[in-house]
Amino acid sequence: MGQTVWGGRAGDSAAGVSWDWIEVAEGIVAIADPMMMISNLRLLGPDGEVLTAHEVAPYLNEIAHRLPWQSEVHRAIDANRPAIDDGQYAQGEALRGNPASRAGRWQSSGFGSLS
Numbered sequence: 001m002g003q004t005v006w007g008g009r010a011g012d013s014a015a016g017v018s019w020d021w022i023e024v025a026e027g028i029v030a031i032a033d034p035m036m037m038i039s040n041l042r043l044l045g046p047d048g049e050v051l052t053a054h055e056v057a058p059y060l061n062e063i064a065h066r067l068p069w070q071s072e073v074h075r076a077i078d079a080n081r082p083a084i085d086d087g088q089y090a091q092g093e094a095l096r097g098n099p100a101s102r103a104g105r106w107q108s109s110g111f112g113s114l115s
Helices: 053-066 069-085
Strands: 002-010 013-025 028-031 106-111
Antiparallel strands (some): 002 013
16 A cells, blocks of 8 residues: 655646555555545636535546556555565565555655646
């Protein structure tokens, strides 16, 4: 289990989206809960109203599916696999700065265009 964060800049503004992921089988990662993505984006409906988190979720999922996030997660896992195999994971030690918590969560991040 881990978390990935993607963001980008446009002028003086920055936008990002983040979500938890799980490894459902060895080498296969998926969004843990597609309805629980976090973002600083505020999307507007057809009448200019701010959409709720539930209404925004399909759009955030579309963004996530256009990003190479799974390959970044695999890269982070692979870079730390020797440390895991050496037993550091079980001891909760820092693995090259990638675990998000002592519980063995991983982080990956990407920056660039969210379009």
